[in-house]
Amino acid sequence: MLNGEGYRASLDDGRSVYIRGERIENMARYAPVAATIDRIARTYDRGYDPAPGATNPLLAAPRSAEEFRERLAQLHGEDLMLHVTYQSLMALLTAAGRIEQDFPEGAARVRAYVEDCRRRDVRMVQCITDSKGDRSRSAGAQTDPDQYLHVVERRDDGVVIRGAKLHISGAAIAHELMVMPTKRMKPGEEEYAVACGVAVNTPGVKIVSTMPDQPGDADPREFPLSWDRVLPEALIVFDDVFVPNERIFLDGHVASSAAFAHSLGLWERLSATGGQVRRAEQAVGLAQLIAEANGTERIPHIRDKVNDLVLHATLLRATFDAALVKSREDSDGILIPDELNTNAAKVLAGEGWAAVVARLVDIAGGSTMTAPSPLDFDHPDVAEHLDKYMSGVDGISGIYRARLFHLIKNMTADGFGGWLNVTTIHAGGGLYAQRLVMRKHFDMDSAKATALALLGGVNPVQAERAGAPAGGIAR
Ligand SMILES: Cc1cc2nc3c(=O)[nH]c(=O)nc-3n(C[C@H](O)[C@H](O)[C@H](O)COP(=O)(O)OP(=O)(O)OC[C@H]3O[C@@H](n4cnc5c(N)ncnc54)[C@H](O)[C@@H]3O)c2cc1C
Structure with missing residues (x-):
């Protein structure tokens, strides 16, 4: 080694x-x-x-x-x-x-x-x-x-x-x-x-x-x-x-020829989504922490926006967990993650990230982009001023609040934040590819049978010929 x-x-x-x-x-x-x-x-x-x-x-x-x-x-x-x-x-x-x-x-x-x-x-x-x-x-x-x-x-x-x-x-x-x-x-x-x-x-x-x-x-x-x-x-x-x-x-x-791309797509999407689940949860935490530091956490529209982030993180975690729980062993005994849930989670993460960024940045405020560098907090000429003017509610120091902003910026708005934005959409293949795989693995026959059951077991071919449901609609 x-x-x-x-x-x-x-x-x-x-x-x-x-x-x-x-x-x-x-x-x-x-x-x-x-x-x-x-x-x-x-x-x-x-x-x-x-x-x-x-x-x-x-x-x-x-x-x-x-x-x-x-x-x-x-x-x-x-x-x-x-x-x-x-x-x-x-x-x-x-x-x-x-x-x-x-x-x-x-x-x-x-x-x-x-x-x-x-x-x-x-x-x-x-x-x-x-x-x-x-x-x-x-x-x-x-x-x-x-x-x-x-x-x-x-x-x-x-x-x-x-x-x-x-x-x-x-x-x-x-x-x-x-x-x-x-x-x-x-x-x-x-x-x-x-x-x-x-x-x-x-x-x-x-x-x-x-x-x-x-x-x-x-x-x-x-x-x-x-x-x-x-x-x-x-x-x-x-x-x-x-x-x-x-x-x-x-x-x-x-x-x-597609065996390798499909196998990689599955593993890459699962892992990428694992990272996105954690990031979605970190975004919830950051949104709540900065709202508390700003004194806005009880304002109704801020609570609503944090709740949006909570919902997204929860759905993403549940779909990701389902991909793991429903994994199956292949003939070599290797656990293969569930295709439907892996791809659905990746689509949820990819399509949802822009909304997460918008909510988080909205809740945080403009210092996301402009908070002075932590290095400035080390400079004796300005350290005291920065700690005073970057502070939030009583008991929250300027340096703590500034560091929250640097983390939010790094996640959403600087070169790395931009890398995350593009990567969340494209890594593991574009979202279109994941939607195709998701659709392929969804049990459409079962969904149709569930829908037809609402018609009281009507045969769709007869119904079409007769112009009306043969068995009548179950009420
Ligand atoms: C930061 C980052 C890291 C990456 N890491 C890797 C890596 O390590 N290894 C690797 O191999 N790849 C990697 N990728 C590549 C990633 O998988 C591709 O970016 C992605 O598959 C899209 O391909 P593309 O960039 O060539 O864009 P395009 O293929 O040009 O796609 C652009 C858009 O056009 C659509 N499109 C293109 N052609 C068609 C078509 N025929 N039918 C329907 N829609 C179409 C796509 O769906 C998409 O919406 C990475 C990408 C990023 C951004």
Whole structure:
């Protein structure tokens, strides 16, 4: 296994990372991501076991709904790279079961790769979103064939792939890229039906990263939520990258091409929603705390707005819990979260977040954006003034109230708040995709039967012919 130092050293592996027009030689020494790397290194140190063959127990598949719930809570408390790795490994194992019949050799390679990654204790990111060119055309119908990642050469010992994957969270500070088709491919699009594992430092992999707006010398008090949690995002170019056979999980099997995306979608949406449930609850707490500090918590419209937040958080928690409680074991004994509730929760979270932000900012007031920095509270010339003029009701200090505002700003209104706003909608696939999956898994036949029962068991075909319900409407 790796410890924190081992993780830092592992990032100096010749990978090609570019940020703001510069080639970054060693991400472990790149200041804007230093706090995040420290957090990841601490997670590595906590999980480190020098015994030969040891693996991190947090990366094992959960065996019960209770273990599932605890695992997600533990992962949310660690760093995002461990969490993304967990989702990736679970998605791979889920996909292995789903491609078993079509491509058993691919399923065996997936399982061997997962074991190898656990043993090497590496961090993995998810490369699914293609550049996609003209969205109204399928992969094979693009003018430029590289707009979806595809195989450009087959050799006895592997394949060569070309294309790009966009918005890849954490790639610059990970070890492995889990590459998969972004959606189902059709017959004739076999070259696009490719899934594989690629090491980040493989020749031809170019990681062009962006960082959320947070200065490298940020004070943790200014960015209480994001300080050591920002991740570099990346556009990754696969410029004719060779992938050896043992790392190829799917190659040309169009019938199974959606198995990986669907498996990842499920795990990614479940985890993302877990974070959004906590955030929705934190938003309730923040709204109540700032209302109490402002002396507005008993004003009827403020109470109503807090109640809106309570309702949203409660519905979200209930749907998320249902996704865990209704999880089922697959043929390999891995617990698979419930599709309907996972996707419904993700839609609720994604569509509801803008309203949460609006309520919270409305309740808090304009200092959300303009509260002086905690660093100003340290300056002897102004500290006393700031503590006096930023205070609220009797007994509430200026610095406490200012820190609530910094937290609200970090959650809703600065660079990280903006990242959350976009991510809540798009991560795990756009909301449209989740609505499609939700609809597919809803038991429409049962809903129709429930509705027809109101008609007293009338046969709909006869009723249509007769122009009236055959059995009459039950009263
Ligand atoms: C911060 C962040 C982190 C992310 N992390 C990752 C990651 O780690 N790995 C990864 O692979 N991806 C990641 N994503 C990508 C995310 O899954 C995509 O942004 C999302 O799937 C939307 O794709 P797109 O951005 O290409 O937008 P588009 O596909 O261009 O979608 C824009 C809109 O058009 C609609 N649309 C587009 N095409 C169609 C169509 N044919 N039919 C109907 N509607 C259509 C979409 O529903 C959406 O409403 C991340 C995104 C963000 C914002």
